[in-house]
Amino acid sequence: MGKGERTRVAVLERATEISSRLGLSGLTIGALAGSTGLSKSGVYAHFLSKEELQLATLRYAREAFVDQVLRPALSAPRGGPRLRAFFERWLERARTAVPACCVYLAARVEFGGQPGPVRDQLAQDYRDLLDSIGQMVRAAVAEGHFRPEVDPARVAQDLDGIVMGFFFAYRLLGDPELERRARESFASMMAAARRG
Amino acid sequence: MGKGERTRVAVLERATEISSRLGLSGLTIGALAGSTGLSKSGVYAHFLSKEELQLATLRYAREAFVDQVLRPALSAPRGGPRLRAFFERWLERARTAVPACCVYLAARVEFGGQPGPVRDQLAQDYRDLLDSIGQMVRAAVAEGHFRPEVDPARVAQDLDGIVMGFFFAYRLLGDPELERRARESFASMMAAARRG
Numbered sequence: 001m002g003k004g005e006r007t008r009v010a011v012l013e014r015a016t017e018i019s020s021r022l023g024l025s026g027l028t029i030g031a032l033a034g035s036t037g038l039s040k041s042g043v044y045a046h047f048l049s050k051e052e053l054q055l056a057t058l059r060y061a062r063e064a065f066v067d068q069v070l071r072p073a074l075s076a077p078r079g080g081p082r083l084r085a086f087f088e089r090w091l092e093r094a095r096t097a098v099p100a101c102c103v104y105l106a107a108r109v110e111f112g113g114q115p116g117p118v119r120d121q122l123a124q125d126y127r128d129l130l131d132s133i134g135q136m137v138r139a140a141v142a143e144g145h146f147r148p149e150v151d152p153a154r155v156a157q158d159l160d161g162i163v164m165g166f167f168f169a170y171r172l173l174g175d176p177e178l179e180r181r182a183r184e185s186f187a188s189m190m191a192a193a194r195r196g
Numbered sequence: 197m198g199k200g201e202r203t204r205v206a207v208l209e210r211a212t213e214i215s216s217r218l219g220l221s222g223l224t225i226g227a228l229a230g231s232t233g234l235s236k237s238g239v240y241a242h243f244l245s246k247e248e249l250q251l252a253t254l255r256y257a258r259e260a261f262v263d264q265v266l267r268p269a270l271s272a273p274r275g276g277p278r279l280r281a282f283f284e285r286w287l288e289r290a291r292t293a294v295p296a297c298c299v300y301l302a303a304r305v306e307f308g309g310q311p312g313p314v315r316d317q318l319a320q321d322y323r324d325l326l327d328s329i330g331q332m333v334r335a336a337v338a339e340g341h342f343r344p345e346v347d348p349a350r351v352a353q354d355l356d357g358i359v360m361g362f363f364f365a366y367r368l369l370g371d372p373e374l375e376r377r378a379r380e381s382f383a384s385m386m387a388a389a390r391r392g
Contacts, residue, residue: 021306023219102305105364109302110217112367113294123368130365154377157361161381164364165357168301169326171308172319181350185357192384 008046011036012060015053020099023106024054024118054118058107061100062125069093070132079143080190083136087159087186091179094167101167130156137193146193158189204242207232208256211249216295219302220250220314250314254303257296258321265289266328275339276386279332283355283382287375290363297363326352333389342389354385 001009014036019027029050033040047053069089076085094101108126111119133156140146166182169175197205210232215223225246229236243249265285272281290297304322307315329352336342362378365371 021309022221023302023306025218025222098309102308106219106302106305108364108368109298109305110219112298112364113217119368126365126368151377151380153373154380157365157374157377158358158381160365161357161359161361162354163357164360165353168304168308168360169322169353169356172304172315172322177349178353181347181353184347184350185354188388192388 007038007042011038011043011046012057015057016060016099016103019054019057019106020102023110024057024103025110027054027057029053051117054107055121057103058118058121058125061103064097064100065093068097073136079136079140080145080194083133083140083159084186084190086133086136087163090159090163091166091182094163095170095179098171105164105167130160133159140193147195150193155189155193159186162186162189203234203238207234207239207242208253211253212256212295212299215250215253215302216298219306220253220299221306223250223253225249247313250303251317253299254314254317254321257299260293260296261289264293269332275332275336276341276390279329279336279355280382280386282329282332283359286355286359287362287378290359291366291375294367301360301363326356329355336389343391346389351385351389355382358382358385 011032015027015032018031018035022031027050029040029043029047032038032053033043036043043053047056069086072089073082073086076082104122104125107118108122111122130153134152137146137150137152137155141148141150141152162182162185166178170178207228211223211228214227214231218227223246225236225239225243228234228249229239232239239249243252265282268285269278269282272278300318300321303314304318307318326349330348333342333346333348333351337344337346337348358378358381362374366374
């Protein structure tokens with residue numbers, strides 16, 4: 001990484017931390033300059049507007065998700081094993097990468113009702129996530145791991161619900177049983193998809 | 197309702213709308229005074245501090261949830277039918293009472309990492325929600341609608357995940373298939389709980 005790239009990453013790390021507490025609307029170039037020790041024009045050199053900064057912060061979280069969840073899962077055998085690897089890594093990320101998850105969830109709340117580039121990006125990312133899971137399910141059907149009648153879109157939606165329910169409850173209640181139950185729900189879902 | 201109570205409700209409606217966009221941290225007494233036409237001291241007469249206002253806004257959303265989801269479900273026969281009535285009303289609320297749902301979800305993100313009375317209240321409300329569902333499941337077991345081995349806490353967590361997953365995806369993608377799939381997931385969950 002060159003110096004410019006290192007600065008950009010440092011700024012995006014701070015941006016993630018700030019917007020996990022204050023939302024992407026609370027992420028101003030001024031606040032970011034103050035907390036990174038850069039001048040406002042130094043931040044502007046990397047991000048041309050507040051909206052560009054918001055989109056870059058989402059992109060940074062998305063890339064980490066791809067690096068830590070999606071890409072490693074792709075090295076598991078396709079079908080059922082890959083879906084399981086994906087779920088395990090996603091659950092791990094929901095437990096450990098709290099600020100990045102908060103940025104995404106807070107943005108979905110904040111921008112869900114505000115048409116524009118940020119909302120469009122959030123919708124596209126959501127579709128991409130559900131499609132990635134759907135593809136793994138279709139591969140599991142093709143491999144004979146799942147019954148042919150299994151609806152890939154429903155498995156994707158269920159899996160998203162299991163992880164999101166875990167994320168919110170665990171963050172507030174901190175009960176390790178929540179993680180065990182999320183795994184049980186995943187196992188039931190897999191069993192229902194296999195059942196002949 | 198007397199005049200004081202009507203003013204209080206009008207202020208809480210505005211507070212819900214503001215914090216659904218800006219989070220409970222963005223809900224200042226000044227912003228609320230500006231948008232309701234009351235003086236700051238008029239708002240202070242109802243809510244003694246910003247924290248008190250945040251707690252009252254959460255309480256207002258919680259009371260609406262009890263009125264529109266929990267209480268009507270209690271008039272369905274106990275056990276399976278009550279759980280179904282609860283789910284149907286909750287799903288309806290996730291589709292229609294968007295600002296109040298946003299207030300709660302945004303607050304869970306914002307305050308999940310900030311110890312204090314707001315976080316305590318959010319955790320208590322989450323426990324109460326999961327406990328209410330757990331009780332309906334225990335009643336379904338007692339009535340013979342569900343197998344005795346069914347884990348009430350897991351059903352509660354699954355149901356929460358189904359509705360939350362639906363809420364976030366529907367708000368961004370607006371696809372009516374999401375609602376159909378949420379109902380199918382609920383039906384599968386019920387079938388798994390009945391299966392002998």
